[in-house]
Amino acid sequence: MNYYERIQKSIDYIEENLENKIILDFAAQKAYMSMSNFYRMFFALTGYTVKEYIRFRRISLAAFELRRNNTCLIDIAIKFDFESGDSIQNCGRPMVLSLSPGPALINKAWHYEKYANMWRITDDFWDSWPLLKNMFERCEIWQNHVSEGCYPDCDMLPLGYVGKGFGEERLTNFTREEQITMMTLWCIFRSPLMVGAELTKLDKWTLELITNRKVLRLLTHSTGAKQISRDDKHAIWFSRDTEKEVCYLALFNLSDEVAGLAITPGELGFECFKEYVFEELWCKDSINNVEEVLEVTIEPHGAKLFEVSRNILYNDK
Incomplete structure (x- = not known):
């Protein structure tokens, strides 16, 4: 199994759990890699860090659902695990x-x-x-x-x-x-x-x-x-x-x-x-x-x- 196939295994795991909690250790295990090697190879092959990829995919799905359904914005945010506010809390400046x-x-x-x-x-x-x-x-x-x-x-x-x-x-x-x-x-x-x-x-x-x-x-x-x-x-x-x-x-x-x-x-x-x-x-x-x-x-x-x-x-x- 080459690197592309191994990273694809981790991407499959991520895609299956975009509405759930994603455990990055599991994603690395799917690729049969250590965490440090997994982060490095994921970026090299996709052009995104793992967290960027997850965030962009969740935003994309959330936007699609907003257009398709008459659903409350907050409910969609919770569904796609945006409720923790980590991005805001960890940005390093007031928001x-x-x-x-x-x-x-x-x-x-x-x-x-x-x-x-x-x-x-x-x-x-x-x-x-x-x-x-x-x-x-x-x-x-x-x-x-x-x-x-x-x-x-x-x-x-x-x-x-x-x-x-x-x-x-x-x-x-x-x-x-x-x-x-x-x-x-x-x-x-x-x-x-x-x-x-x-x-x-x-x-x-x-x-x-x-x-x-x-x-x-x-x-x-x-x-x-x-x-x-x-x-x-x-x-x-x-x-x-x-x-x-x-x-x-x-x-x-x-x-x-x-x-x-x-x-x-x-x-x-x-x-x-x-x-x-x-x-x-x-x-x-x-x-x-x-x-x-x-x-x-x-x-x-x-x-x-x-x-x-x-x-x-x-x-x-």
């Missing part, structure tokens, strides 16, 4: 595994959390108010599955000039109020932020929108974001800072008219609002000395994002 199952299935949440860092919870997201309004429902469904290293993804931000790769470059259809709503929801929910725009054409207003440091802090230094309430006309979200003694309160007007929104201390777990300062992080205005109810007026499709902190000047005497 993020982002999935686009489009949209992710809530009953598969534990799969995504175990094997990925981020996963898209929507189909392609474009600059359409109905799509943005629907994202509140999606975020409500996924709000309990956001944690360090695990981020449900609301998709890219269609800001500035969009559509160049689709045949028609144009300015986003979102109004400024809708863009503020989108950024506020993405940040308090802690969705990954990716800008889907021509960066060289960003205007001053849009650039300031996506670089507001106090707003962006929510992505890395907030936790426990919860939707307090939502109906067809409004939504309210609340979270806490992980380092400072502050909270974040987001009020959204989902209606087509200017609307007043009100929230009581009890809805946030507070005894009263008198000792707190509400700093609006977009317009940088502050509200002090709130009596029983916080009331704000919000433009159609707009939002207010408050950092809520104790008023050091407050004296209840």
Whole structure:
């Protein structure tokens, strides 16, 4: 038996076990070789290392199955033994595994959390108010599955000039109020932020929108974001800072008219609002000395994002 035939024996063993655990010692035994000689001859005759060959064959079969069957990406990854994450763990540099199952299935949440860092919870997201309004429902469904290293993804931000790769470059259809709503929801929910725009054409207003440091802090230094309430006309979200003694309160007007929104201390777990300062992080205005109810007026499709902190000047005497 020549070297080609012996290596072919090992390849036959590998091909028969692509969906199972492959033991390289067994593969070497099929070729009647020591491990070191097996590795050397396999590369010499195939042009691939043994591990490269196994990885490429599994990827090829996984891709074929994805096209042929309506199977969850995570299920296919597990079937072909990609669940260990060795390639990511041993690559020697930080990596993020982002999935686009489009949209992710809530009953598969534990799969995504175990094997990925981020996963898209929507189909392609474009600059359409109905799509943005629907994202509140999606975020409500996924709000309990956001944690360090695990981020449900609301998709890219269609800001500035969009559509160049689709045949028609144009300015986003979102109004400024809708863009503020989108950024506020993405940040308090802690969705990954990716800008889907021509960066060289960003205007001053849009650039300031996506670089507001106090707003962006929510992505890395907030936790426990919860939707307090939502109906067809409004939504309210609340979270806490992980380092400072502050909270974040987001009020959204989902209606087509200017609307007043009100929230009581009890809805946030507070005894009263008198000792707190509400700093609006977009317009940088502050509200002090709130009596029983916080009331704000919000433009159609707009939002207010408050950092809520104790008023050091407050004296209840």
